[in-house]
Amino acid sequence: MSAILSADDLNDFISPGVACIKPVETLPKQQAQENAYEVTTEDKVAAAEAPPASISLTDCLACSGCVTSAEAVLVSLQSHQEVLNTLDAYPELRLPWTAQGESLPGPSDGKVFVASVSPQTRASIAATYRVSETAATNMIQQLLSGPAGLRSGGANNSGFAWIIDTNAMRQAALVAAADEVMESQHTSDSSASRAEKPKKPILTSACPGWICYAEKTHPHALPHMSRLKSPQALTGTLVKSVLARTYGINPENVWHMAIMPCFDKKLEASREELTDIHWSPDGVDTERKGIRDVDCVITARELLMLAESRDISFPQLSQKPLSSQQRTPFPDPKLDRFLFPSRSTANGSREAGTSGGYLWHVLETYRAQHPGSQITIQRGRNADVVEYTLVDSEDAAILRTARYYGFRNIQNLVRRLKPARASRMPGAASRLAGARKPGAAAGSAGGQNMSDYAYVEVMACPGGCTNGGGQIKVGDVGALRGSGIENGGDQQVAPQQKEWLQKVDEAYFSSSDSGSPSASDTEDEGVEDVEASSINTTAKSSANGDVEMEDAEDGSVVGGISHSKIKDIFSHWSELTGVSTDKLVYTSYRKVESDVGKTTTDVERVAGLASTIGGGW
The missing domain is CATH 3.40.950.10 (Fe-only Hydrogenase (Larger Subunit); Chain L, domain 3)
Incomplete structure (x- = not known):
């Protein structure tokens, strides 16, 4: 167990009824605990049913009271099942539109589906199936946008119009x-x-x-x-702000899914600061609910679950890129060249x-x-x-x-x-003169x-x-490859993981151009x-x-x-x-106050959160 999980660090952000940060709806009913404030592992508290997104201590690093029960609900709502539900609930707006500024053809209640993929996710997929990162990129594109992928099934045969490499916004x-x-x-x-x-x-x-x-x-x-902002947030802001402000598409009709290496990115997507209110000209003066720049975040493992749920064999997907006829250009040519360069961007x-x-x-x-x-x-x-x-x-x-x-x-x-806390004791100033200064190099x-x-x-x-x-x-890895790789005994787990x-x-760095200046070993x-x-x-x-x-x-x-x-x-x-660069590129952070001593219960906070779901939340 990490040193961060100590009794001194516990606070109200992990409520007595929530063991660690398991989604509240999956906990056993009325299960007694000897110590109500004990932080346990998922082995000690078994889930009553399979959760939409199973989070454990080893999955989410924002532990020790950093995740509220309300945020646990937000995490559980962002899952591969949510992706499938959204694709089945809304028909895909057909692109490209006939001319700049004109309304999109297709149903008004449809959505433009956009995905952004992190290089770390591609590296995880590439290492799992022993393919190059380029091949993994193509396989992901075939799943999300190809004819043999998500478009081959579902209620609307919907797929993603754009699959964006977050390396563009990383640069x-x-x-x-x-x-x-x-x-x-x-x-x-x-x-x-x-x-x-x-x-x-x-x-x-x-x-x-x-x-x-x-x-x-x-x-x-x-x-x-x-x-x-992070590359994930920048990508969502760019796509939604340009489509909304330049081409008249309501941000609510653009559904952006990010595929990221960690569950904490789901929490980032849920931040109030990362909504259209903060870049929309009327955002400051309106009381409407904000439309999130990133609607859903899934991980590499959930991406494979997405394919499995549609009975698609991910390793059998084509490793070739989509044809030019299958590619939908971004409406602005300059941004199209930026988001979709002619050659892949190295990591x-x-x-x-x-x-x-x-x-x-x-x-x-x-x-x-x-x-x-x-x-x-x-x-x-x-x-x-x-x-x-x-x-x-x-x-x-x-x-x-x-x-x-x-x-x-x-x-x-x-x-x-x-910062050092000044002592009120007499003579403290002289004693502090010889003490270690704050920020010293221990x-x-x-x-x-x-x-x-x-x-x-x-x-x-x-x-x-x-x-x-x-x-x-x-x-x-063994089960995904179908090769029956064994984990071995406990003594072999650590070196295997390393x-x-x-x-x-290696898969991550393999994308670097062979002609690039060689990276020195450090x-x-x-x-x-x-x-x-x-x-x-x-x-x-x-x-x-x-x-x-x-x-x-x-x-x-x-x-x-x-x-x-x-x-x-x-x-x-x-x-x-028509929005300043500062509003588009930068964000803010704030101190989160503890609820200790307040009358609002965890149940009331979660109920309040659940009532706001919809319209982008």
Whole structure:
């Protein structure tokens, strides 16, 4: 059991009637417990019936009171069965429409179905069936949009019009993250349009398990949070805002499903901040319910359950891409080229990691501005705590950053961020003078105070997003392959799991272009130098498969991503919708107050939530 699950950490967010965060409707009726506040595993409390989405301690990392019973209902509502129910309930709006601005042909009560797929999910599928990531991508497309997939059955033969690789919006997020860090380094700059800037060090906000944990247990970390939306949220906002503001399609008639590596992404999709109210011009002055930018999130395992529910053999699906006749272009040509590049977008280098590469891109952006600089890497107390420092030719630090993965390490991080509490005892000031300062380097990577870091990449999963709770587990691989692979005894489980994660990581990194600059191995202990590579790239050596030849002369290309092109996309998006970039790209976070001592019960809160379901909630 993780160190985060301790008696001191328990609060009202895990109610006495809910063991951990199992969906409330699946718990045994009137089952007595010796200790009403005991946090148990799913082995101790058996479900009365099969839940729509089974969540256990090993699946959802936002535990120890971070998930309310109401949120557990939201999680359970987002499942593969919900996808099937929606496809059967609404006919598909046929695309493309006849002309820009005209109404869509087809029934007015239909929906445009859109799916976005994370690279970690594709890697999990690829490793499971021993295929390339490209083949896994094609198989997913065949399932969601091909004639032998979901369109072959159901009440309406509905399928998904677009299957979007979230790597497109990930690149946009990386550019925005680098700009956010640079803006934070210039605190005197009053030209920024956003009222709030994150405090130093900036902490990544793409991991919803980490956000959930911070909002409910460590609100002192919120001023440090990046205000940037995750690629999942950005994709939903882009599709729905453009279709609504430019082509007159009600956001309620666009149903966006995301396929993600962890269950916590379901909680992110349920956030009130990620609805059309926050980007719609009339959103501030209306009391209507918001339409979510992401309507449903399923995981890699639930994707396979989706196929099984329709009697579709996933491994038998074609590994070839959909034909051009089966592809529906996005209505705006510029965004169509951005969302669906001619060549697939690579996931990034090994140095960038498996969680999007936020920290690495920030470092590369700064390195591009300091010719001759190098990145030094130093491990901390374990492999999931690493310090990265950009140094000049004289080894002077230009930028300090760090990586903290896993809740054990996150606990140390938030402790070091917590401001010191002033004592009221006489003589306390003199005693505090010799005490360890807040943010001191106990167990840190390089002996640095937290204030020395400009940026910290924080992810809830040890090892990164390829180790998400929704990924296919090693124990399920044998059955999925039909090869009868055995798990072995308890002593063999840990090394088997480690080997399996390595295979998933290999599948994730296999998408990198063979012509890309080779990723250096950084597995050795101690401090290492990563030689500065050429920032300007050609189409052959680019990490971005859509980079054109003229980008070799584009001085804004960093790690294969053209900053100028991404900023042009942001401007074009804003012009199409008439909404400011700040409203489209950035979000906010808030402290979640405890309900201890309040009269509202868990049952009343869940009932209130259930009454709001519908119209996007």
